[in-house]
Amino acid sequence: MTLVAWTIGILMFWPILWTFLTSFKTEQDAVLMSQLFSTGWTFENFGIVQERSDYLRFAMNSVIIAFGSTLLCLLFAIPAAWSMAFSPSKRTKDTLLWMLSTKMMPPVGALLPIYLIFKEYRLIDQHIPVLIIMFMLNLPLVVWMLFTYFKEIPVDILEAARMDGAGIWQELSRVLAPMALPGIASTFLLNVILAWNEAFWTLKLTDVHAAPLTVFIASYSSPEGLFWAKLSAASTMAIAPILILGWFSQTQLVRGLTFGAVK
Amino acid sequence: MATRHSQGLARLAVAPSVIILFLWMIVPLVMTIYFSFLRYNLLNPDIGGWAGFSNYYYFITDDSFPGAVLNTLLLVASVIAVSVIGGLGLALLMDQPFWGRGFVRLLVISPFFIMPTVSALVWKNLLMNPIYGLFAYLQELVGLTPLDWFAKVPLLSVAIIASWQWLPFAALIILTALQSLDEEQKDASAMDGARFFSYFRYIMLPHLARPITVVILIETIFLLNIFAEIYVTSVGGLAGNLTYLVYFQGLLNFDIGEASAGGLIAVVLANLVSIFLVRVIGRNLEI
Numbered sequence: 001m002t003l004v005a006w007t008i009g010i011l012m013f014w015p016i017l018w019t020f021l022t023s024f025k026t027e028q029d030a031v032l033m034s035q036l037f038s039t040g041w042t043f044e045n046f047g048i049v050q051e052r053s054d055y056l057r058f059a060m061n062s063v064i065i066a067f068g069s070t071l072l073c074l075l076f077a078i079p080a081a082w083s084m085a086f087s088p089s090k091r092t093k094d095t096l097l098w099m100l101s102t103k104m105m106p107p108v109g110a111l112l113p114i115y116l117i118f119k120e121y122r123l124i125d126q127h128i129p130v131l132i133i134m135f136m137l138n139l140p141l142v143v144w145m146l147f148t149y150f151k152e153i154p155v156d157i158l159e160a161a162r163m164d165g166a167g168i169w170q171e172l173s174r175v176l177a178p179m180a181l182p183g184i185a186s187t188f189l190l191n192v193i194l195a196w197n198e199a200f201w202t203l204k205l206t207d208v209h210a211a212p213l214t215v216f217i218a219s220y221s222s223p224e225g226l227f228w229a230k231l232s233a234a235s236t237m238a239i240a241p242i243l244i245l246g247w248f249s250q251t252q253l254v255r256g257l258t259f260g261a262v263k
Numbered sequence: 264m265a266t267r268h269s270q271g272l273a274r275l276a277v278a279p280s281v282i283i284l285f286l287w288m289i290v291p292l293v294m295t296i297y298f299s300f301l302r303y304n305l306l307n308p309d310i311g312g313w314a315g316f317s318n319y320y321y322f323i324t325d326d327s328f329p330g331a332v333l334n335t336l337l338l339v340a341s342v343i344a345v346s347v348i349g350g351l352g353l354a355l356l357m358d359q360p361f362w363g364r365g366f367v368r369l370l371v372i373s374p375f376f377i378m379p380t381v382s383a384l385v386w387k388n389l390l391m392n393p394i395y396g397l398f399a400y401l402q403e404l405v406g407l408t409p410l411d412w413f414a415k416v417p418l419l420s421v422a423i424i425a426s427w428q429w430l431p432f433a434a435l436i437i438l439t440a441l442q443s444l445d446e447e448q449k450d451a452s453a454m455d456g457a458r459f460f461s462y463f464r465y466i467m468l469p470h471l472a473r474p475i476t477v478v479i480l481i482e483t484i485f486l487l488n489i490f491a492e493i494y495v496t497s498v499g500g501l502a503g504n505l506t507y508l509v510y511f512q513g514l515l516n517f518d519i520g521e522a523s524a525g526g527l528i529a530v531v532l533a534n535l536v537s538i539f540l541v542r543v544i545g546r547n548l549e550i
Binding site for chain 1: 389
């Protein structure tokens with residue numbers, strides 16, 4: 001059992017592991033299977049990639065877009081999810097389901113108007129407009145995730161705090177905030193991952209100046225002689241930060257992506 | 264104690280998100296509908312006016328349309344089949360106790376966190392390259408002729424990449440559901456074969472019906488819109504789906520009218536699925 005499970009695990013992980021290993025090889029070794037664990041380890045690919053395609057700028061753009069849009073999502077979603085969880089009305093359920101349905105709209109339904117608006121007002125390849133698109137794209141998911149977390153905070157505890165004479169400020173800072181923070185943190189993490197990997201709008205709406213890592217990698221799509229080690233180095237640099245974040249968030253992933261339908 | 268005051272405050276807190284999402288959904292959609300009835304080509308700014316349904320007619324009778332629909336459906340169906348069946352198997356395996364389970368779980372879930380452009384290029388080059396790729400090497404090892412994946416079976420190649428990305432998602436969700444079952448039921452691994460089978464058939468599968476439904480619906484929505492994998496591997500002409508065709512007509516041929524008509528066809532298609540998903544999730548939602 002152990003052996004079967006490990007074999008499958010390694011097979012699934014193999015493309016990632018191999019990319020990682022290849023990124024430390026010379027271009028000559030990279031294409032030779034016999035040189036799987038080549039002896040000529042080198043860091044030069046990373047330097048070449050940085051010099052050739054300016055990795056740091058794309059990485060910075062990814063950080064700005066992913067983190068910025070997520071923060072903006074939280075800013076709007078926390079009050080919304082909070083009030084829906086703690087003082088729901090008759091329409092709360094419909095509102096939530098309607099928000100969900102906006103997430104299901106295929107991007108091609110909005111691509112042409114958005115693209116033309118971006119072109120008309122010279123918004124293409126600008127940070128803020130892309131960040132706002134990403135914000136609107138992920139807002140429903142963030143509201144939903146936060147809602148399922150806030151829903152689990154027992155309301156009784158508030159009454160108990162009030163009985164003990166806690167004021168509204170103490171109520172918020174001592175009782176509610178500590179209980180809400182883990183949920184907010186998980187939501188934040190998952191949404192950063194999703195925004196980091198989003199590769200429809202970013203490929204269409206950015207080019208160089210505001211382009212994130214998805215576009216940086218796409219520039220390696222045309223084959224050019226021996227370039228696997230460089231491709232691998234670029235890939236490793238693009239996925240490593242988010243893969244590590246992903247490992248930390250994997251238990252929250254299910255709840256976030258199934259809109260609370262599976263816990 | 265929900266006073267009128269706090270109800271008003273609650274509405275005020277929800278309003279900004281609702282307004283933004285409403286605008287995000289309705290403005291582009293209305294514009295797309297409007298464009299789809301116009302003669303609107305960026306290369307011919309002189310030609311304009313009302314087009315009636317001709318954009319729909321041209322989009323549907325385009326030579327690429329039947330192929331694009333077929334590719335879309337095949338891609339969705341095959342990736343879902345692989346990820347549900349494989350995911351069920353993986354989840355059952357990961358639910359057993361074995362040494363290093365947490366670590367193996369990390370390995371299995373990892374492909375889901377890889378950005379689509381990276382997965383596509385790594386698979387296309389390092390694994391599926393007909394000369395230097397790992398698959399070519401393995402095929403030669405057993406005496407077969409290496410297959411030129413993206414030239415000979417482009418759709419299958421894209422489906423393999425997408426399956427690799429979505430299998431972990433299905434496995435993780437089914438595993439989560441299994442573990443909530445384990446807490447209620449006794450340890451399945453302690454049973455013999457026959458008892459395990461009836462346990463699987465009569466207790467496990469019914470319990471898993473809903474998570475599997477959710478996996479199928481969510482994956483359908485994402486897979487209908489798959490784009491980056493087709494775009495960066497340059498197989499749009501061979502294995503393009505509806506999303507790619509809309510992109511092609513609009514942003515490469517600059518025929519906004521026709522592309523908008525195609526976009527609306529994709530919206531209708533996606534809505535057929537999302538109605539079911541919203542229902543499944545809504546049934547489970549307690550306010």
